[in-house]
Amino acid sequence: MSDGEERACEGPDSMYVKLISSDDHEFIVKREHALVSGTIKAMLSGPGQFVENETNEIKFREIPSHVLSKVCEYFTYKAQHTNSSTEVPDFPVSPEITLELFIAANFLDC
Amino acid sequence: MASSADVVKKIVRLKLQLSDTAEPGTVLKILQKLSKLDITIDILAETGIGKTVNSFRRHEEAGEIAKSLVYGWKRLVPSESVSPVVDKGLTEGVPMRDNQWDRSFSDDERLAQDDVNNNSLKVRSKNQDSSEDETECKTPQRKPDKEDKEEKKRKRKENNNKTSEVLQENLGIAQKDVVTKKTENLEDKRDSSVVTKRKKNCQKEEKQGEQECLFGSSEDTRQRSKSDSREKRKGPSESGQFRSERDSKTSQSHSGIHQKKNKESKDPSSCEISDQRLRKGMKQSEAHNEKRRKSDDKPLSLSSKESDDKNQSNHRKAKRKHGSNSDLEKPAMSFESYLNYDETVLKMKERSGSKKSSKKIKTLVKKQKSKDSTVNAIKSPTSSPKKESVMHLMDIPLPAALPECDDLSTMDYFKTKAEKVWSDVCDVSEDSAVFTGQRLNKKMQVYSGAKSTSLPSMMTLYHQCIRTLQNNINLLFETGGVPFEILEPVLERCTPEQLLRIEEFNPIYIGVTDHLWGKHCQRDFKGFKLNEYESWKEMYIRLYEERERKFKRLTKSIVSAHSSKPKGRQVKMAFIHTVAKPPRDVRIKQEIHGTASAPQPHPPRSSGKFQDSQLRATSQQVEPNKSSSSSAGNTQDPRKKTRVAPMMAKSLKAFKKQLQRR
Numbered sequence: 001m002s003d004g005e006e007r008a009c010e011g012p013d014s015m016y017v018k019l020i021s022s023d024d025h026e027f028i029v030k031r032e033h034a035l036v037s038g039t040i041k042a043m044l045s046g047p048g049q050f051v052e053n054e055t056n057e058i059k060f061r062e063i064p065s066h067v068l069s070k071v072c073e074y075f076t077y078k079a080q081h082t083n084s085s086t087e088v089p090d091f092p093v094s095p096e097i098t099l100e101l102f103i104a105a106n107f108l109d110c
Numbered sequence: 111m112a113s114s115a116d117v118v119k120k121i122v123r124l125k126l127q128l129s130d131t132a133e134p135g136t137v138l139k140i141l142q143k144l145s146k147l148d149i150t151i152d153i154l155a156e157t158g159i160g161k162t163v164n165s166f167r168r169h170e171e172a173g174e175i176a177k178s179l180v181y182g183w184k185r186l187v188p189s190e191s192v193s194p195v196v197d198k199g200l201t202e203g204v205p206m207r208d209n210q211w212d213r214s215f216s217d218d219e220r221l222a223q224d225d226v227n228n229n230s231l232k233v234r235s236k237n238q239d240s241s242e243d244e245t246e247c248k249t250p251q252r253k254p255d256k257e258d259k260e261e262k263k264r265k266r267k268e269n270n271n272k273t274s275e276v277l278q279e280n281l282g283i284a285q286k287d288v289v290t291k292k293t294e295n296l297e298d299k300r301d302s303s304v305v306t307k308r309k310k311n312c313q314k315e316e317k318q319g320e321q322e323c324l325f326g327s328s329e330d331t332r333q334r335s336k337s338d339s340r341e342k343r344k345g346p347s348e349s350g351q352f353r354s355e356r357d358s359k360t361s362q363s364h365s366g367i368h369q370k371k372n373k374e375s376k377d378p379s380s381c382e383i384s385d386q387r388l389r390k391g392m393k394q395s396e397a398h399n400e401k402r403r404k405s406d407d408k409p410l411s412l413s414s415k416e417s418d419d420k421n422q423s424n425h426r427k428a429k430r431k432h433g434s435n436s437d438l439e440k441p442a443m444s445f446e447s448y449l450n451y452d453e454t455v456l457k458m459k460e461r462s463g464s465k466k467s468s469k470k471i472k473t474l475v476k477k478q479k480s481k482d483s484t485v486n487a488i489k490s491p492t493s494s495p496k497k498e499s500v501m502h503l504m505d506i507p508l509p510a511a512l513p514e515c516d517d518l519s520t521m522d523y524f525k526t527k528a529e530k531v532w533s534d535v536c537d538v539s540e541d542s543a544v545f546t547g548q549r550l551n552k553k554m555q556v557y558s559g560a561k562s563t564s565l566p567s568m569m570t571l572y573h574q575c576i577r578t579l580q581n582n583i584n585l586l587f588e589t590g591g592v593p594f595e596i597l598e599p600v601l602e603r604c605t606p607e608q609l610l611r612i613e614e615f616n617p618i619y620i621g622v623t624d625h626l627w628g629k630h631c632q633r634d635f636k637g638f639k640l641n642e643y644e645s646w647k648e649m650y651i652r653l654y655e656e657r658e659r660k661f662k663r664l665t666k667s668i669v670s671a672h673s674s675k676p677k678g679r680q681v682k683m684a685f686i687h688t689v690a691k692p693p694r695d696v697r698i699k700q701e702i703h704g705t706a707s708a709p710q711p712h713p714p715r716s717s718g719k720f721q722d723s724q725l726r727a728t729s730q731q732v733e734p735n736k737s738s739s740s741s742a743g744n745t746q747d748p749r750k751k752t753r754v755a756p757m758m759a760k761s762l763k764a765f766k767k768q769l770q771r772r
Contacts, residue, residue: 074571082568091571093578095585099592102575106596110571 017044018057019072025065031056033075038109062107067100071108078110117147121157128162137172145179151186576600583608588615594622606630606650623647 017034019027035041043050043058060068074091081088093101124140131137141163154160160183166176569577579586579600589597589612601609601623609626613619628646631638635653640646685691692700700706754762 071571074574078568088568091569091574093574095578095582098575098578098582099586099589102572102579102596103592105571105575108571 014056016056019068020057020059021063021065021068022061023065025068027065027068027072029072029075033072033079036075036078036110037071039107060104063104064100067097067104070097070101071104071110074105074110114150114153117149118153118156120147121149121153121159125157125159125162128166134169134171137166137169138175141166141172141175141179145175145182149183149186154183154186586612591616591618594619601626606634606654620647 015031016028017031017040019029019034019040021027031044035044040058044056063071070093077091121144124144128137128140131140144159144163149159160180163176163179163183166172167180169176576599579597580603583600583604586600586608594601601612601619604612604626606627609623609630613623624646627650631640631646631650631653635650635657638649638653640649641652644652691697697706
């Protein structure tokens with residue numbers, strides 16, 4: 001891809017945003033994928049000017065990395081299967097992290 | 111010289127104007143100005159005005175003027191093709207297209223011979239030169255050649271302006287030089303052609319026309335400087351003279367085109383010599399230039415390479431960073447099903463996936479010990495088997511942060527909560543409805559193997575999680591402070607035992623789950639009413655315990671009742687007091703054949719025997735009277751009456767009556 005420079009999450013219209021977990025792992029995902037989450041959408045493009053909108057970074061102090069990674073996985077899954085006529089498989093969730101993921105999903109509204 | 115510098119500046123300005131303008135009028139004006147100016151070969155070479163003017167050769171209006179300008183300037187330049195032609199001029203009308211080398215040889219000889227015939231030579235050369243000029247004009251000249259010619263022309267000029275004596279002197283010396291350097295001349299000629307080729311190649315290699323021009327001009331300057339230096343070395347006095355003459359010449363006005371022509375009719379030998387020297391100088395300077403160019407290219411290329419390398423390294427670093435990130439975040443097994451997606455998604459997945467080991471290292475290095483402990487604590491449950499109480503470890507990170515969680519999203523939270531709950535309930539019913547609807551609509555198809563469930567619609571992560579939780583309620587112990595409201599869809603599907611267990615581990619739910627208990631009560635204990643001051647849960651517990659007690663009681667009694675009965679296999683007698691009765695068909699046959707055996711009941715055998723004996727006695731008495739059948743009948747009569755069928759009995763009575771009447 002030619003957007004090597006655009007991978008930096010700089011500028012208001014950058015392609016990617018950075019999600020930071022509670023244990024300081026940084027997940028760089030496509031902006032449009034992250035906007036699946038209502039909360040992230042509100043943070044990045046809400047009526048008020050949040051800090052996150054400028055830096056394109058969101059820190060989640062209550063979501064650990066093993067959960068946030070699964071959330072990012074879900075973004076991909078959603079993007080892949082939305083408007084797809086093929087059979088949509090289940091999104092696998094392992095029971096160990098289900099509860100945490102559930103809390104995160106509730107928070108992120110996705 | 112100051113004036114020359116001014117001229118140069120003017121010409122440069124005009125050149126810029128020429129290149130900038132598009133209007134023919136301005137072009138005309140500029141060309142006219144140029145024609146008025148004194149332009150020498152030096153200036154031509156420095157500014158490169160010749161090239162620009164030449165480009166206007168085919169202009170609509172200014173083309174003619176441009177052409178004339180160019181022609182005039184060309185005459186300034188002593189051309190290479192001119193010198194052999196000039197030599198021919200020496201040879202009294204030899205045709206122009208002879209072999210150059212022969213010419214040179216013959217020329218040298220002639221030079222050696224003709225010392226004094228300068229004037230005649232001049233005259234002839236004049237004539238020849240005029241024709242030569244034409245040829246010069248006709249032959250296509252490359253720019254370096256042109257400038258070389260310019261140099262040569264200049265030198266001719268200078269030579270022409272010298273006194274004949276000086277010229278003769280020069281000739282003599284030049285001739286000597288020529289004689290000694292015959293071979294060099296040849297070589298020069300060869301080399302010059304080669305060098306020019308090399309020049310061409312070099313220029314091609316440079317790939318930029320602008321650079322070519324620049325280099326051309328710089329080359330020429332260098333050549334000139336080199337030729338100057340060469341001439342210095344060869345003949346200091348001569349060169350000094352030449353130079354002084356040259357300097358004087360450069361100051362001359364351009365109006366001497368015809369003057370130039372006159373000048374051109376100078377001593378051809380001197381021209382030749384100067385040409386030779388020029389050529390030598392050129393060759394050497396060119397060689398130097400090439401070297402310089404190469405060396406220049408090298409540092410340029412090196413620098414460019416370095417810069418490229420830097421850029422590449424930066425790119426690589428960036429890539430490596432991303433790569434390392436991607437390495438760090440390799441997809442787990444579950445990602446592989448999604449890897450059919452496009453690249454970007456792949457990369458994103460790679461980035462967003464988690465390779466925890468390397469990140470663990472990072473975190474361990476970076477973090478404080480407290481965080482490490484939490485990280486390790488969180489990770490240890492993932493490795494532990496499912497049966498263990500995993501959830502209680504979530505107590506550690508979550509409670510501290512939950513208020514924030516609520517604060518940030520309270521508004522949406524409450525709005526959506528009801529919707530979600532309702533939607534959850536609806537989903538279940540809708541799902542079932544949808545599925546049945548589908549089944550009704552479609553033809554029933556039979557598949558072998560397990561059917562992979564596909565969702566009718568994309569479920570959000572929230573719903574997916576709820577589904578998973580509902581499927582695994584038994585694993586749910588401590589929830590770590592998850593608000594009841596969001597967990598309610600899961601708890602609705604609990605059995606009372608599960609609900610009780612969860613409440614036990616999470617006391618916060620106790621007061622809130624009552625309606626769930628109510629549902630359980632209604633389901634399990636129908637018809638019971640809620641006591642006062644009793645929650646559903648308490649009622650449920652009460653009723654449940656009652657039932658339990660009842661069950662226990664019943665079981666006890668049953669058990670006890672069963673315990674008195676003999677256990678194991680028992681044997682019982684069927685004919686205790688009576689004689690064993692033969693089966694009916696056997697008995698009928700016995701009566702027919704009279705094979706009825708004496709009744710020998712087993713238990714009262716002794717008494718039976720007595721009776722038998724008595725019976726036999728009586729039967730013996732009776733025997734002579736009666737037939738065996740009757741005895742048989744008699745024997746049976748005292749014990750039993752032969753049971754006669756009812757219809758038979760009637761018929762028998764009837765017969766008896768008939769007999770009695772007869």
